Amino acid sequence: MRLNDRTNKMKLNTSSERIFSFVSYVLMTILGMICLLPCLHVVSKSISGGSAILSGQITFWPKGIQFRTCSYILTQTGFITSLKNTLFVTIVGTCISMFTTITTAYPLSKPKFVGRKLFIMLYVFSMVFFGGIVPAYMVVNTLGILDTYWAMILPFAIVQFNMFVVKSYFESLPESIEEAAYIDGASDGQTLVSIVLPMSTPIAATVSLLYAINYWNNYFHAMMYTSSPNMRTLQVYLYDLINNGQAIMENLYGSAFGSSVGVVSDTNMTADGMVAAAVTLSIIPIVMVYPFVQRFMIKGITIGSVKG
Numbered sequence: 001m002r003l004n005d006r007t008n009k010m011k012l013n014t015s016s017e018r019i020f021s022f023v024s025y026v027l028m029t030i031l032g033m034i035c036l037l038p039c040l041h042v043v044s045k046s047i048s049g050g051s052a053i054l055s056g057q058i059t060f061w062p063k064g065i066q067f068r069t070c071s072y073i074l075t076q077t078g079f080i081t082s083l084k085n086t087l088f089v090t091i092v093g094t095c096i097s098m099f100t101t102i103t104t105a106y107p108l109s110k111p112k113f114v115g116r117k118l119f120i121m122l123y124v125f126s127m128v129f130f131g132g133i134v135p136a137y138m139v140v141n142t143l144g145i146l147d148t149y150w151a152m153i154l155p156f157a158i159v160q161f162n163m164f165v166v167k168s169y170f171e172s173l174p175e176s177i178e179e180a181a182y183i184d185g186a187s188d189g190q191t192l193v194s195i196v197l198p199m200s201t202p203i204a205a206t207v208s209l210l211y212a213i214n215y216w217n218n219y220f221h222a223m224m225y226t227s228s229p230n231m232r233t234l235q236v237y238l239y240d241l242i243n244n245g246q247a248i249m250e251n252l253y254g255s256a257f258g259s260s261v262g263v264v265s266d267t268n269m270t271a272d273g274m275v276a277a278a279v280t281l282s283i284i285p286i287v288m289v290y291p292f293v294q295r296f297m298i299k300g301i302t303i304g305s306v307k308g
Contacts, residue, residue, distance in 0.1 A: 045276035046070060053270050069269045069277040079278060081230060082237035085149070087285070089233065090215040093153040097211045098204070100158045101166055106192050108163075109170035127160035133224070140225055151225035152233070156214060162207045169203040170196065209290070216286055234282050242275050 040060040045053055049064025057063055073079050107113045108120060136155065145151045173196065181191045197204065219235035226232065232240075 042276045043280050045273060046280040047277075048273065050270040050273060053273050069273045070281060072269065073274060073277045073281060077241075077278075078229065078232065078237060079234075079281065082232050082234045083282070083285075085231060086216060086234040089149055089152045089218070090212050092149070093156060093215040094208055094211045096153060096157055097159070097162075098208055101163045101207060101211075102192070102197070102204075104158060105163050105166035106170055106188075106196065109167045123160045123163065137224060145225075147226050147228055147231055149231075152215075152218060152222055155221060156211075156218070159211070159214070162210055166200075166203055166207055169200060173199060212289070213286065238275075238278055238282060241278050 037060055041058065044060060044062040045058050046069060047065050047067060048058050048062040049066055052058055052063040108116055110116070140146055140151050140155065143150075143154075145154065177195060177199075178191050181195050186194065217235060218233070219239065222233040222236050223239075226236075
């Protein structure tokens with residue numbers, strides 16, 4: 001009787017697991033398609049012919065494939081300048097943010113650090129309470145960095161949440177390894193660079209990606225702190241193109257723009273196609289970087305959030 005009961009329970013568990021796995025795969029597939037299909041629609045529209053776009057024939061597969069729109073965005077608009085600005089802000093800003101985050105998190109992860117609780121309280125307070133947009137603008141203006149790259153970098157030199165994640169990860173590392181380094185005569189800086197950082201690759205990659213995405217997607221502060229066209233970032237460029245795409249095409253082509261048809265016959269481009277092409281081109285750099293750090297994301301956040 002007992003053997004039969006155990007056999008029945010095993011069969012029941014196996015059946016339940018199969019049903020759960022099937023439902024999970026179905027749900028994950030649906031959610032994945034919900035995320036993927038809009039992207040496919042934009043990409044398809046970016047390389048489709050103008051007549052197909054205007055007639056609403058584009059769903060998830062391009063029609064009348066042409067690359068003139070992408071070529072025009074790259075060569076005849078301010079896309080490249082905006083891309084360079086965004087790349088500079090993202091790369092330099094991420095490096096500065098990682099430096100300040102690591103050099104702040106490491107001493108705060110040491111219980112013997114004098115004033116540790118006070119500094120942690122100040123960071124928590126600044127994370128919860130924000131002075132506001134006007135005081136932030138006044139600070140940037142007083143520093144004399146308006147309409148410069150630094151106006152888009154320095155306000156994000158450290159994000160408190162990221163710092164606490166790194167701090168928690170440092171606290172999870174074995175103390176014996178650092179003690180051995182101190183016995184061998186290593187200083188705090190040498191221990192951080194030679195011992196701690198090589199062991200912190202997952203969290204460093206995770207936080208670097210978070211900072212990079214923050215800088216890459218930053219729109220509001222770029223609008224608020226910059227005004228000249230040559231300082232326009234990619235997000236501001238996309239905003240202008242999305243909101244003024246048709247007007248931009250009228251200015252670019254003049255009377256060649258067919259207001260009644262909505263397509264330029266000699267180039268087979270439309271305002272929607274230009275927007276789709278610009279959006280597609282803008283996501284390529286960040287998508288190329290993500291696979292190299294994606295494997296660290298879950299591991300880094302999970303380990304870094306073990307301790308508070």
